[in-house]
Amino acid sequence: MESFGARLHRAVRERGPLCVGIDPHPALLARWGLTDDVDGLDRFARTVVDALGDRVAVVKPQSAFFERFGSHGVAVLESTIRQLRDRGSLVLLDVKRGDIGSTVHAYASAYLEPSSPMYVDAVTASPFLGVGSLTPMFELAAEHGGGVFVLALTSNPEGATVQRATTADGRTVAQAVIDEIAQLNAGAEPLGSIGAVIGATVGETGCDLSAINGPLLAPGLGAQGATAADLRVVFGTNLSAVLPSYSREVLGAGPDAEALRAAADRAVADCRAALAMS
Numbered sequence: 045m046e047s048f049g050a051r052l053h054r055a056v057r058e059r060g061p062l063c064v065g066i067d068p069h070p071a072l073l074a075r076w077g078l079t080d081d082v083d084g085l086d087r088f089a090r091t092v093v094d095a096l097g098d099r100v101a102v103v104k105p106q107s108a109f110f111e112r113f114g115s116h117g118v119a120v121l122e123s124t125i126r127q128l129r130d131r132g133s134l135v136l137l138d139v140k141r142g143d144i145g146s147t148v149h150a151y152a153s154a155y156l157e158p159s160s161p162m163y164v165d166a167v168t169a170s171p172f173l174g175v176g177s178l179t180p181m182f183e184l185a186a187e188h189g190g191g192v193f194v195l196a197l198t199s200n201p202e203g204a205t206v207q208r209a210t211t212a213d214g215r216t217v218a219q220a221v222i223d224e225i226a227q228l229n230a231g232a233e234p235l236g237s238i239g240a241v242i243g244a245t246v247g248e249t250g251c252d253l254s255a256i257n258g259p260l261l262a263p264g265l266g267a268q269g270a271t272a273a274d275l276r277v278v279f280g281t282n283l284s285a286v287l288p289s290y291s292r293e294v295l296g297a298g299p300d301a302e303a304l305r306a307a308a309d310r311a312v313a314d315c316r317a318a319l320a321m322s
C-alpha cells in the first residue's frame with residue numbers, strides 16, 4: 045500500500061492543511077441538543093462525518109470521548125472510523141498509546157492491522173517509555189501504509205517540564221524525540237510516515253525541525269488559545285508539513301452541517317494564509 049506520508053501529502057494538497065477532531069465533550073453534546081449517552085454520541089459523530097468527511101484532509105476522533113461510554117461507545121468509534129474511510133478523509137485516531145514493546149505490538153495490531161475493527165490510517169503515540177519502545181507500531185505502519193504521530197512538545201502547559209528538560213547529551217527531550225523520528229523518516233519521499241505532535245500553543249520550540257521529514261501535527265488551535273498566526277512562531281521555516289488541528293473551535297459551529305463546513309473552510313483559509321500555501 046502507498047505510504048501514509050504520501051497519502052497525507054496528497055490529501056493536504058487536494059483538501060487543504062486541516063485536521064478536525066471529533067471530541068464529543070458533554071458540553072458540546074448539550075449545546076447541540078443531544079443527550080449525554082451513546083445515542084447522543086452516535087448522532088454527534090455521524091453529523092461530523094456527514095458534514096466534513098468528504099471535505100477535510102484528516103479527521104481525528106478522540107478515543108477518550110468514545111471510551112467514556114464503554115463497549116457501546118467503542119462500537120460507535122468503530123462505526124465512525126468506517127464511515128470516515130468511506131468518505132475519503134484520512135483517519136487519525138488520537139489514543140496516545142505507549143508501553144513496553146511487547147504490549148505496543150498489541151496496540152499496533154489493534155489500530156494499524158487492516159483486519160482490525162479499529163483499523164485507522166494513523167495513531168498518536170506517547171514516547172515516555174522511549175521512542176524505541178514504539179518500534180512495533182513503526183514496523184506495522186511501514187508494512188501497511190500507516191502513520192504514527194509521536195508526542196514531542198504537547199500543547200498543554202504541563203508538558204514543558206518533561207519535554208523541555210535537558211538530556212545527558214545536552215539536547216532537550218523534545219529534540220531527542222524529533223531526532224529519532226528524523227532517522228525513521230530518512231530518505232522517504234514526498235514525506236515520511238512518522239510524525240511529531242507539536243502544539244500550536246508552545247511558542248518558540250528551541251528545536252531543530254529541519255531534518256524531520258515527517259508531518260507535524262499542531263493541536264491547540266482555537267479553544268486552547270493558539271491562532272493560525274502562531275504556527276509561524278512555533279514552526280519557523282519548517283511550515284511545509286505542518287498539519288493544523290482544531291476540535292472545539294470547529295465543532296462549536298454545529299450541529300448545522302453548513303455551519304460546520306463553513307467553520308472548517310475558515311480554518312483552512314486561515315491556515316493556508318499562515319503557512320503561505322496557495
Ligand SMILES: O=c1ccn([C@@H]2O[C@H](COP(=O)(O)O)[C@@H](O)[C@H]2O)c(=O)[nH]1
Binds near residue numbers: 106241263264267268
Ligand atoms: O499536544 C496535544 C496533543 C493532543 N491534543 C488533542 O487534540 C484535541 C484538541 O482539542 P481542542 O478542542 O481543539 O482543544 C484534543 O483531543 C486533545 O486531546 C492536544 O490538545 N494537545
